[in-house]
Amino acid sequence: MVLTVHDVTKSFPGAEGDVPVLRGVSLSLERGETLALTGESGSGKSTLLHLIGGLDRVDSGSITVAGREITTMSDTDRAALRRSDVGVIFQQFNLIPSLTVEANIAFQARLAGAFDADHAARLSKALGLTEHLAKYPEALSGGQQQRVAIARTLTARPKLVLADEPTGNLDEATASEVLGQMLRLVRETGAALLMVTHSSSVARRMERHVNLSQGHVV
Amino acid sequence: MIATALTALLSHWRCNRLQFFAMIAGLALATALWSGVQAINAEARASYDAAAATLGEGQFDQLLPRSGEKIDQATYIALRRAGWQVSPVLEGHVRTEEGRVRVVGVDPLTAPGTIAPVGMQEDSNLDDFLTRGVLFAAPDVAEALSGVVSQRVITDPSVAPGVALTDIGVAQTLLDAHNQLSRLIIAPMQPMGLPDIAAVAPDLALQPAQDAGADRLTDSFHLNLTAFGLLSFAVGIFIVHGTISLAFEQRRSMVRTLRALGVPLTTLIGLMISELVVFAVLAGGIGVALGYVIAAVLLPNVAATLQGLYGASVAGTLQLRPEWWLSGMAIAVLGTGFAASGALWNIAQMPLLASARPRAWAVASGETARRLGAVALALLVIGTGIAIWGQGLTLAFALLACLLIGAALILPLLLRSAVMLADGQARSAMWQWFWADTRQQVPGMSLALMALLLATAANVGVSTMVSSFRVTFVDFLDQRLAPELFIRIEDPAQSPYLEAILLSEAQEVLPLLSVETEIAAVPTDLFGVRVGPTYRENWLFLDEAEDVWDRVETGNAVVVSEQLARRAGIWTDDLVTVAPGLSLPIAAIVADYGNPLGQALISEPLFRNLYPEMQPLSFGVRSNDPTTLRNVLTEEHGIPESAITDQSRIKAFSLGVFERTFTVTGALNVLTLAVAAFAILMSLLTLASIRVPQLAPAWALGLTRRRLGQLELLRAVVLAMVTTVLAIPLGLMLAWVLLSYVNVEAFGWKLPLYLFPGHYAVLTLFALLAAALAALWPAIRLARTPPSDLLKVFANDR
Numbered sequence A: 001m002v003l004t005v006h007d008v009t010k011s012f013p014g015a016e017g018d019v020p021v022l023r024g025v026s027l028s029l030e031r032g033e034t035l036a037l038t039g040e041s042g043s044g045k046s047t048l049l050h051l052i053g054g055l056d057r058v059d060s061g062s063i064t065v066a067g068r069e070i071t072t073m074s075d076t077d078r079a080a081l082r083r084s085d086v087g088v089i090f091q092q093f094n095l096i097p098s099l100t101v102e103a104n105i106a107f108q109a110r111l112a113g114a115f116d117a118d119h120a121a122r123l124s125k126a127l128g129l130t131e132h133l134a135k136y137p138e139a140l141s142g143g144q145q146q147r148v149a150i151a152r153t154l155t156a157r158p159k160l161v162l163a164d165e166p167t168g169n170l171d172e173a174t175a176s177e178v179l180g181q182m183l184r185l186v187r188e189t190g191a192a193l194l195m196v197t198h199s200s201s202v203a204r205r206m207e208r209h210v211n212l213s214q215g216h217v218v
Numbered sequence B: 001m002i003a004t005a006l007t008a009l010l011s012h013w014r015c016n017r018l019q020f021f022a023m024i025a026g027l028a029l030a031t032a033l034w035s036g037v038q039a040i041n042a043e044a045r046a047s048y049d050a051a052a053a054t055l056g057e058g059q060f061d062q063l064l065p066r067s068g069e070k071i072d073q074a075t076y077i078a079l080r081r082a083g084w085q086v087s088p089v090l091e092g093h094v095r096t097e098e099g100r101v102r103v104v105g106v107d108p109l110t111a112p113g114t115i116a117p118v119g120m121q122e123d124s125n126l127d128d129f130l131t132r133g134v135l136f137a138a139p140d141v142a143e144a145l146s147g148v149v150s151q152r153v154i155t156d157p158s159v160a161p162g163v164a165l166t167d168i169g170v171a172q173t174l175l176d177a178h179n180q181l182s183r184l185i186i187a188p189m190q191p192m193g194l195p196d197i198a199a200v201a202p203d204l205a206l207q208p209a210q211d212a213g214a215d216r217l218t219d220s221f222h223l224n225l226t227a228f229g230l231l232s233f234a235v236g237i238f239i240v241h242g243t244i245s246l247a248f249e250q251r252r253s254m255v256r257t258l259r260a261l262g263v264p265l266t267t268l269i270g271l272m273i274s275e276l277v278v279f280a281v282l283a284g285g286i287g288v289a290l291g292y293v294i295a296a297v298l299l300p301n302v303a304a305t306l307q308g309l310y311g312a313s314v315a316g317t318l319q320l321r322p323e324w325w326l327s328g329m330a331i332a333v334l335g336t337g338f339a340a341s342g343a344l345w346n347i348a349q350m351p352l353l354a355s356a357r358p359r360a361w362a363v364a365s366g367e368t369a370r371r372l373g374a375v376a377l378a379l380l381v382i383g384t385g386i387a388i389w390g391q392g393l394t395l396a397f398a399l400l401a402c403l404l405i406g407a408a409l410i411l412p413l414l415l416r417s418a419v420m421l422a423d424g425q426a427r428s429a430m431w432q433w434f435w436a437d438t439r440q441q442v443p444g445m446s447l448a449l450m451a452l453l454l455a456t457a458a459n460v461g462v463s464t465m466v467s468s469f470r471v472t473f474v475d476f477l478d479q480r481l482a483p484e485l486f487i488r489i490e491d492p493a494q495s496p497y498l499e500a501i502l503l504s505e506a507q508e509v510l511p512l513l514s515v516e517t518e519i520a521a522v523p524t525d526l527f528g529v530r531v532g533p534t535y536r537e538n539w540l541f542l543d544e545a546e547d548v549w550d551r552v553e554t555g556n557a558v559v560v561s562e563q564l565a566r567r568a569g570i571w572t573d574d575l576v577t578v579a580p581g582l583s584l585p586i587a588a589i590v591a592d593y594g595n596p597l598g599q600a601l602i603s604e605p606l607f608r609n610l611y612p613e614m615q616p617l618s619f620g621v622r623s624n625d626p627t628t629l630r631n632v633l634t635e636e637h638g639i640p641e642s643a644i645t646d647q648s649r650i651k652a653f654s655l656g657v658f659e660r661t662f663t664v665t666g667a668l669n670v671l672t673l674a675v676a677a678f679a680i681l682m683s684l685l686t687l688a689s690i691r692v693p694q695l696a697p698a699w700a701l702g703l704t705r706r707r708l709g710q711l712e713l714l715r716a717v718v719l720a721m722v723t724t725v726l727a728i729p730l731g732l733m734l735a736w737v738l739l740s741y742v743n744v745e746a747f748g749w750k751l752p753l754y755l756f757p758g759h760y761a762v763l764t765l766f767a768l769l770a771a772a773l774a775a776l777w778p779a780i781r782l783a784r785t786p787p788s789d790l791l792k793v794f795a796n797d798r
């Protein structure tokens, strides 16, 4: 198992006391598996993704990533885990604006001390970024920027890729194309993928599909 | 990992060079201002001391011949051999076509520290001085001397009028006085266990140091300059704070991305701190260098004075003294630390998933402004408490701090209120948008505006202080140095004889009769004065009853100094016991800035009744032509040169020195304002990129970019105007605290506060101009923003 989530709860402080968002969520993911996480807006998809990525802390329950329990880890250890084993792709603001596309792609792998230039070059080529390598992110379109984020994540060879609506800002054709490239490359690298999405057409292209509703997985 | 994360952090500066420049320049300027003021303060003090010392006569104990005019050089050598640190002076006259020039020969190598050049920058000058022989004189004197003497005459306007300054050996040749000296200056520091002077040199009489007159006034001036230094430091801190927190704000999205990719928070903060330390040291270094340049540019006069004395640079002139460059560096590093601590704290507290966009300014700001306003109000209340009940110098400075910080912190709230008030009046949609947008801008600009507030207030305060000081000082000199010449003798037996001579030659003779006594348990000098036109016309009082001098003249009243009055808790019309059995009403209170003791004045006859055995040792003499009178006294009556002090010369010289200090403070005023303008410029430029999302909708709804640029300019001027209007009363309060609070605590007297409305109007104009100039470039840039940049906001992809 690359990922197991067991009975996780999370609530946020609201105007009238805490508002539960996750009320006992469990799921698991095998090596190389792809999973679509859907649900209404506000159902807690992003919250769950952040918890898995160690970007936020659970109220109760357990999460193991690559066999390691992360809910009891220190911030520093979770950061180390993110460098080496987990890749996170957000809807936007993924890139470092002051670094070139090439430096952005290499960035996470370099942080982890595991940069492989050939691998990076292959990924850039596969994602059609070769001619943009010297540019800065602001000169790229939204779809191109997301492809850079995908390349960056996969260059670091994470065991688990977490993506929060990575194609949410793209038109349908571009979204479909970026998604196709992403799925292919994830399979090539053998990583597991957990992707949050609104779109049922996207969800259909994944191996498994779970829906989040009323704080539970159905 | 560390190297990779650091590359990313630093790449921000590569892409935002302007921001980098703003930060380094802001820090460097703040440091420069601080170290410049420090340097000027130190140098002004040194130069004043040096000027007072060369004039001379009063500063040190001296040895004069008991009889005759000259001292044998052998006596000098005997004293030096015995271990006495004495320095020879030879004075005499050289005849020129137009009259006479007084030649003063000194020995630069043995003269006490404040007169002698401690170090030489150009050795050739010293060689010149010692071997070839050089004279220094003001232009007119130099002209008169050329052709008369064979030595080179160097023109130096700072040498006192009618005097040529040279080396003692040259003077001996010139005056044909081989192996002869006029007097010996005794250095203040002497080795232990010296033989008695009387035993080594029985022919010499000791003339004790005289009070230079305005020493305490000078001290007060320096204290006030120090306060100005602190103020400029505060301005600097605000600027540094502004630049650094804006720079951090812009890196929020990078911080989020870095953390999401697995850079631990502690590593990130550690890296940012190291980065800041490097920047602070870099900028501090630049700042200290800049401060040195500023001081050097502002101080050529001071340096010239000292150089003029011996043709060589005096060590006191702008050396990179460790204490001030170290303090400059400390200011840079501590200022950065202080400024960054808030920003770093925010980053440490910021949830990893917080919005990557720079914070929505206005949302947070209303609350913040109110909180700052509350703190400010508390500070102002504490300040008022101190002003009413507080005592002591520390509390006086605490009052200053409360006033300044309180005013700065309340500024955002006041600006917000002012803008909201204007918003309520706005009729058209455009103006409504303008005011709403201005309100959003206030938090981002408030640090720069606080800097402007402090800078303008400092300018108002300091120029009020300096000008009040000048008015007071000139009055004081006019009053105390009214007699053109002072003649001083050692032997009381000669007093009646001297008085007779003086009466025959001068317009008015004022014997100086005084004893040290106690009045109302305060140590006091009691003076017996010959009431005449001089006292009646020149003396100004802080407080007076009717017919002051008539009542004093007839022995029915006394005039006391402010120190005595304040310490003894007495005032005009109170009765004081002047001597056993003699109580007189106080007719007037007189300011005395030269003396820590109390003073009391009664009429000469009354004094002579009380102390019949007392003979005056000093006489003030009034004359329309003091130079001729002096010549008559020395040549026809054989009164030694050294016994005569030329007051008008001292007065002119002291005024000159002060004038220079005023010029320097004036220049500093302009500089602080320039730095504040720079702060505005930088915050506007930094804000510009953040503001695009706020401006884009207005543009999309039909405001042209040109119009947006004009409004941007107008906004800066409006905000600066509100700030300046607040700064003037703040500056006046500042001056008031300095003059009537700090001074009383430190020196026992108040300086009167004079108002200079014309000056404040000019300052306000300058401040507005500075703000407008600062806003000009950002406004032009805004007017030229490519539409594509504005459109990106709507594209929502970055």
Ligand SMILES: Nc1ncnc2c1ncn2[C@@H]1O[C@H](COP(=O)(O)OP(=O)(O)OP(=O)(O)O)[C@@H](O)[C@H]1O
Residues within 6 Å of the ligand: A012, A013, A021, A039, A040, A041, A042, A043, A044, A045, A046, A047, A048
């Ligand atoms: N930091 C927070 N503080 C308070 N409430 C929060 C916070 N983050 C999320 N929430 C709340 O938790 C709930 C779930 O939010 P979440 O972002 O996980 O939803 P989502 O399923 O990702 O929605 P969407 O599809 O719109 O992205 C929402 O009601 C949201 O308001």
Ligand SMILES: [Mg+2]
Residues within 6 Å of the ligand: A045, A046, A047, A164
């Ligand atoms: Mg979401």
